[in-house]
Amino acid sequence: MLERIEAIRKEAGSAIEAASTSAELEELRVRYLGRKAELTTILRGIADRPAEERGQVGGGANKARKELEGLLEASAERLDASELESKLAGDRVDVTLPGAPPRAVGHPHLVARTTRLIEDVMAGLGYRVAEGPEIEHDYYNFTALNHPPGHPARMLQDTFYVQSHPDVLLRTHTSPVQVRSMEAQAPPIFIIVPGKVYRRDSDATHSPMFHQMEGLAIAEGLTLADLKGTLLALCRAIFGDERELRLRPHFFPFTEPSVEVDVSCFQCGGTGSLAGGERCNLCKGQGWIEILGAGMVDPNVLGFVADNGYDPERVQGFAFGLGVERVAMLRHGVPDLRRFFDNDVRMLEQFG
């Protein structure tokens, strides 16, 4: 009997080691260790054996069984690994096929993005964002900004008027929101005003519609030096930390003193010439780029809101206005103002 057990063990052992699939292995498990297997039958029949054989046969059969179980387990592991390997090998894809497109991601308009850039810088400096109507009363656009009726300064901006409403116009700047906001809020006030503005002018450098960003700061003791510091912070955030500012005296009816502000050219570093020695095309060799108009708010403007706490002897401040498209053109090399309103998708999709 012991010989028989040994024969089974040998036969089964080599069959298990030779098995090449897990299905084959399962078949061997049933054949050699299953309920009807010879070894199982031997073990089950131990009790019927003569007493002196029982220990020997039982021990031998159990040992053979354990051994075969161990072999089966080892082979199963071996086969799992190799089967997975061949399965994965069969699952190969052509990785060079194009990826499946997700829903396309859209693009913010460059004007909107530039507006946000400026808003965020100014918000960090403590300014709130105020808004006003684009169709505006003459009063807010001109009169309350120290352009009395018949004043030649009104000629500086060619204005669209609304039919049948001679005192209603398309705002020529975002400045009307200055007085609107001061009527609604006593000083101190720190606001910026983004928005569309309109001038009756159309060529490569003038669009009848464009975007401005107004800034207004009124409190006790604000100075022209504060204006310079604020604009320097803004310009450095937009055009780079190396930038310097230059204030040129100018004239605006609603600021006094008034200045035009130049920023040092960020292409040539303010030298006016490029590395190769040729003239810088961005600043036209000047080293400076005109970027905005600004000034100390004229006491006459404050006079229109004096009863809301804007006593020109007590509070003062500054205002500035810059062209959003101009900033975008400078930052991104857009050559023509009109491109912003073509909304050509090939341009829109260049800017994220």
Add this chain to the structure above:
Amino acid sequence: MKIPYSWLREYCDPGVEVAEIAERLVMTGTEVERVGSVGPPSADGFVVGKVLAAEQHPDADRLRVCTVDDGEGERTIVCGAPNVAAGQTVAVALPGARMPGGEKLRKAKLRGVASEGMILSVSELEVGADADGILVLEEGIAPGTPLAEVLPLAEPVLELEVTPNRVDCFGVWGVAREVHAISAAPLAAEPWSKDAEAEAAGEVADFASVAVEVPELCPRFTARVFTGVTVAPSPLWLQARLTAAGQRPINNVVDITNYVMLLTAQPLHAFDFDKVPDGALTVRAAREGEKMTTLDGVERTLDAETVLVCDSEGPTGIAGIMGGQVSEVSAETTRVLLEVANWNGTNILRTSRLLGLRSEASSRFEKQLHPALCMRAQAIASRLLVELCGAKLVPGTIDVGTEGPPPPRIALRASRVEGLLGMRIAQADQVAYLERLGFAVEVDGDDLQVEVPPDRHQDVIREVDLIEEVGRIHGFDEHLPTTLPAVAEKVGGLSREQQLRRRAEDGLCGLGFDQIVGWSFTDPGEKTRLRIPDGDPRADAVLLANPLSEDQSAMRTTLLGSLLDVAARNLAREAGGVALFESGQVYLNILPTGLKRPDGGRIRPVDPLAGEFAGERGAPFGEPHRLAGLAVGPLVEKSWRGGGETVDFFALKGVLEALAVELGVVLGFEAAPEPFLHPGRSAAVLIAEAPVGWIGEIHPLVCREWDVDAAFGFEIATAALVGAATIGEESYEDVTGFPSVQQDLAVLVPIEVTAMTVRDAVLEGGGELLQSAEVFDLFEGEQLGAGRKSLALRLEFRAPDRTLTDEEVATRREAIKASLGQIGGSLRE
């Protein structure tokens, strides 16, 4: 304003190159557009020559072969001018000289005769306008003398962009004083400090009279009379100056009036005295519809606010704007009446805009000159008329009106200078700057008492104006510190509404839409192309009184037109499809109404997105903010794995629903027509059952107008969307509690019953335990019977405090069945 540099230096010579003074002017508030030049770029190669002989060219009737002494020797020059003659002293350009415009003069053969140079006309030298003949110089200048010693050549010209507050800088004298202020170089005596001797017989009153009927529009009118005038071309220096300043020389009398205007900023007008009957002038308002022909030969129709200078026979000029032809100075003129008047600037500006006629004179008068300037101009012009035209001045000046108010005195406090500018300027410096600018200054402790000269009366009326003056001359550049406002009470940032609008825009970008910025203007016919009927508020656009063109004369009432315009343009250049959105205003011809307060009172709330803005006066018109999108073609690109399905109603609705999730808004949809939408595929977008916008397929007839196919769009009132947004304000709901029971339900209903009706019925039957019911399938087919459809819904039951039993769910299911029965539906078991 063109300022020839040599003219400027006659009054104040800063002793530096023109480029340097230009830079200084720019940095102190006088904008220099460019430094140009008139005449040849260089004086090299231009000399005085003497014509020794002028013989007929053998082969050309019109040419003369001249022998010219150029100081070094004789040379042959072929000349085409009819007036060239032996014995003349002339201006010669030698080969190698650069002509105006930069071209280099070369030796040339003219009809076989070699010509070694050119005899020049004033127009070729750009020192005058006459191109008919060569310039004949006065005798006695030695041949070979550099021409630049005789004439201004290569004259630098400062081209200034003068701001409207600085009418004084519309005159060379004003700019000279500015140069004096910034350079401290000496300023010459005032050119009007010496008047002409009156040598004619009689008194001005014997000759002329002036009556001013409208003194408020004509504060001052002065007149002088000159006899014995010889009208002739002006001397070369005067022609050269005017030419360099951009004025065409005409004759000595007219040139003098222009010259004095360019010097003082005060316009003048010369009449042929003998064409003014009785020498009597009247200043009066025109009659409505009155006509007159101005110097430019145009007949103009006037209105009752126009001011005229008239003689006894009618108008001779439009006051301050342009003279008339009747009394124009001509070659025959021997007596001149010189008018120097002061006009009401606002009236001049009004009339010049009304007539579309802006002249050198009106552009100065409209800025309001001071009456004191009249006599300055009279003095300078009188001396020039005497010197250059042989005129005799009749004693006396007719002077009607006022010399203007006495110069104002303004206190300038040192504390305010530093307090406003943020920099200290020493008192001595302040005094020096102001005095050089022509102000009279008296020191008053730390402060100053300042008297304003007449040229600056419009511009400097307050202390702050003086602060600007001392500040700008001191310089804002290197002296001004760089500080930030030291104010504690400021909190920056965006309002919640502004943040949410950004989030909505970002959401649409994330959903594949490109943002556009459309034109606010459109053509009035857009409403017809959009099929918007009269009576619809969107048919009643705000119209512009003075549009650039008819196409841009109406303000848009919907963003749809802008989106269709942009879509059509992009699709026309073969873009496969577009997905666009805009975030912007529309303009409605309604007055915005204030919202009601809960207690019923009216307020003016500030909700810019709804067109409610800060300020005591509301917006003139309705100006609500909108978010709108338009898609044509696939939202997801076609690839080897599929995709590329053309956008349809549900694809776009999905976009809007995703946007709603982004903002935490619950949107409803209800079939509702819009004139520009497909009648079967259009819906109102609802928030809390109130319509806030529309979504749908653009009507094929509208698409045809824009030449696009199968477009789908939406437009939402941003204020409503943002107002309903809950993101950022959510409260926690328990997710760890008792398990839910999920069941699917198939509902059979008549085909016209909407999915929303079915869902509402299910939710009603399900009661509180039913957490959600979502339609996930739709089936229509013959086996259901005609006119019926089947909807599959996924239900989720859950109780916050227990695990639901099968019995509880079964009860709710029965209730749902009953509820569906109410709408003609049944369960498909």
